[in-house]
Structure formats: structure tokens, C-alpha cells
Amino acid sequence: MNELSKINKTDLKILSILQKNARITNQQLAEEVHLSASACLSRVKRLESEGILKRYITEIDLEKLAPHVEAFAEVTLENHAPEDFEKFDAAISKVAEVTDSYKISGAYDYLLKFVCTDVRRYNRASDELIKSGIGIGKMNTLIILERTKDFSGYPLASLIEL
Numbered sequence: 001m002n003e004l005s006k007i008n009k010t011d012l013k014i015l016s017i018l019q020k021n022a023r024i025t026n027q028q029l030a031e032e033v034h035l036s037a038s039a040c041l042s043r044v045k046r047l048e049s050e051g052i053l054k055r056y057i058t059e060i061d062l063e064k065l066a067p068h069v070e071a072f073a074e075v076t077l078e079n080h081a082p083e084d085f086e087k088f089d090a091a092i093s094k095v096a097e098v099t100d101s102y103k104i105s106g107a108y109d110y111l112l113k114f115v116c117t118d119v120r121r122y123n124r125a126s127d128e129l130i131k132s133g134i135g136i137g138k139m140n141t142l143i144i145l146e147r148t149k150d151f152s153g154y155p156l157a158s159l160i161e162l
Contacts, residue, residue: 005050005052007052007160010033010035010043011043011047012156012157012160013032013033014029014033014040014043014044014047015047015052015053015156016153016156016157017029017032017033018044018053019153019154019156020152020153022056022057026040026041026044029044059150062115066117067117067118068115068116068117068118069115069116069117069118069119069121069122069143069144070113070114070115070116070143070144070147071113071114071116071122071141071142071143071144072111072112072113072114072141072142072144073110073111073112073113073114073126073139073140073141073142074107074108074110074111074139074140074141074142075088075108075109075110075111075112075136075138075139075140076107076108076109076136076137076138076139077109077110077135077136077137078135078136078137079135080109084135085103085109087134087135088110088134088135088136089101089103091129091132091134092110092112092129092134095125095129097114097115097116097121097122097125098112098113098114099113099114099115100112100113101113108138108140114126119143122141126139126141
């Protein structure tokens with residue numbers, strides 16, 4: 001979708017509510033945005049079909065589930081031809097421990113987020129990537145000591161002027 005969709009205040013309210021609680025029932029959502037259940041569902045379906053609502057996911061509290069370490073890795077590729085980026089992207093998409101990948105500007109080409117059982121496993125995973133022949137020239141690691149703010153949704157009201 002290349003052009004920006006037409007979003008009104010009701011759509012914005014629906015999106016704001018859903019990004020905080022994707023399990024809300026359509027009836028509850030309709031009541032919160034002051035629509036009938038059918039009108040609300042139609043809007044949600046439209047937002048889904050336009051690709052604005054991409055998916056519904058569950059956030060897991062890993063601290064309560066399993067010991068782990070999270071790390072950011074700043075990656076610079078050896079070469080910068082389009083096919084080098086495509087090769088890197090394809091390879092990274094297959095690495096389960098890489099939960100997020102961003103192509104960035106600045107001194108590095110990518111910022112990756114790893115979630116591993118421990119530092120030793122992170123070290124093995126990053127070594128495997130470097131040795132895999134996907135064109136990594138340099139990799140700098142930042143171990144996450146503590147998350148001080150959780151993602152709580154996009155600031156939709158300040159991003160979208162209505």
C-alpha cells in the first residue's frame with residue numbers, strides 16, 4: 001500500500017484500543033468507540049484488508065518463562081550492492097534467535113535483536129552468522145541489561161493529524 005489511507009477519529013480510536021488489547025471482543029470495542037457491533041467489525045475488517053492491522057500477537061513475559069539474554073548487534077556488511085543486502089536479509093530471516101532486524105543509517109548497516117538462552121549461546125549464534133558467508137564485515141554487540149520501558153503501542157494521536 002503506497003498511499004496513506006483515509007483514517008478518521010473512530011478508526012484511530014479502534015487502532016489505539018486494539019494495540020493495547022487485541023483480545024477485546026468486537027462488542028466491547030464497539031461500545032468503547034460508540035458504534036454498532038456490525039459497523040465496528042466492518043471498520044476492523046477494512047483496516048485488516050488495507051494492511052493497517054497487520055497481525056495480532058501475544059506478548060510473553062520471558063522473565064517469568066525462561067532464563068535468557070537479549071542483545072543488540074550492530075552489523076556492517078563487507079559490500080553494499082543490492083544483492084548483498086538481499087542475501088543478508090534472507091539469511092537473517094531464518095535465524096530464530098534474531099527477533100528483530102532493522103536496516104539503519106549511520107556507521108552500521110543493520111541493528112539486530114537477539115534473544116538467546118545465555119551469552120554463550122549468543123556468542124555461538126553470532127559466530128555462526130559471521131562465518132556463514134553472508135557478507136558480515138563487522139559486528140558489535142550490546143548486551144541488554146534491563147528493559148526500562150516496554151513497547152506500549154505507537155503514539156497514533158501524535159502521528160496522525162485529523
